[in-house]
Amino acid sequence: MKYISTRGQAPDLTFEEAMLTGLARDGGLYVPETVPTMSAEDIAALGGLSYEETAFRVMRPFIGGAFEDGELRAIISRAYEGFEHAARAPLVQLEPNHFLLELFHGPTLAFKDFAMQLIGQLFQASLTRSGNRVTIVGATSGDTGSAAIEAFAGLDNVDVFILFPDGKVSEVQRRQMTTPDAENVHAIALDGNFDDCQARLKDMFNDHDFRDEVGLAGVNSINWARVLAQVVYYFSSAVSLGAPHRKVSFTVPTGNFGDIFAGYIAQKMGLPIERLIIATNQNDILHRCLTTGEYRTDKVTPSISPSMDIQVSSNFERVLFDVYDRDGSAVSQLMDELKSGGFTVSQGALERLRETFDSGRASEEETSATIAHQREVTGELLCPHSAVGVKVAEELRDPAVPMITLATAHPAKFPDAVEAAAGTRPGLPPFLQSLYDREERVTKAGNDLAALQSLIRERRRT
């Protein structure tokens, strides 16, 4: 299985190389050259299997020869053993034909754990074998950072630097990043917003001398291995509701387009998905793009769903690559135009996007009202991101097709917003209750590439 860049100018890589690299050297994102498919019988055979065995069968064809079957099974099993729920990704019913997929039972209480715990194990296996070291730098709007720190803390061959927007993540999110005491993890509070963090990260990858000097590796949602890990729960949940014999739809609270892109891959693999609905908060560039064809960045407006306060959805490039017939130079040109504010999606490409995707947006008031309403009628306490999803799903879903809305984080990660909306303060699960007593360790930094690079050179172990 070969991986190619969406901009067509970087070398083809194996799964393992693409995973260790993150961003392609031409600035593009790696995608599989062809997407392997599963037949209806293969999909039906997933019925009743454990989450881990489903993960093995769905991911195996993408991984090629990098890991043997027994090794891959062991890696998957270690990745999910720290989850608090035996089903890993349980489904809860909200109303007739509307289901919530709870993806927040991992160690940092957000869906990011599904991918990050897995790639932590994959990195460790791969680096132990090669004896190489890497420096992981990540940008986070809150949840990726804590999931990465949790997954990579204490590993010998890895140093981790996480850039988060200072003052723009919740207290629980911040403490999850600043309280682990492993020597190889560093939380950096950057003076800027998430898009600034992501832009500095991309600058580091595009500085090839620096990239090679420190062995830069990326674990943001642009990392293909993360997308792949997320494909699994589309299969597990759809099969529980009758796939492949019955179609289902998904609504996905979306920021960087990684999670919903995994749904798109599941569909390309043969999972019968009727619609994929993009749900955004007031930072609605994707909803505007699907509606008008204009992909234009705007100011980021902080919301009660901070993990979706994003105006440049990196993984959108991957789907653009497909709807532009895998023309890397066309994608490069769009990304150049984006640097000066935005681009217009061609009519043909827009029509192809609309064959699969719908989109909707929830305002702050609608999000809070949804949290309150669900608490009242189902007893389910939603985090603000999941509430954005539920609101948009209710608006757009076809009552005849089962709708699965992804619940992306535990309400206790956002206790202030949830309490303000529902009048109940969600408590942290017992294993996280010491979070408020632990000492914080954080480095403040300006929005400045050279300064960040010196900090990384200084702190990383060699």
Ligand SMILES: *Cc1c(COP(=O)(O)O)cnc(C)c1O
């Ligand atoms: C990261 C995140 C999202 C957005 O996911 P993308 O893959 O970036 O679209 C939504 N909700 C929560 C809680 C998150 O942590």
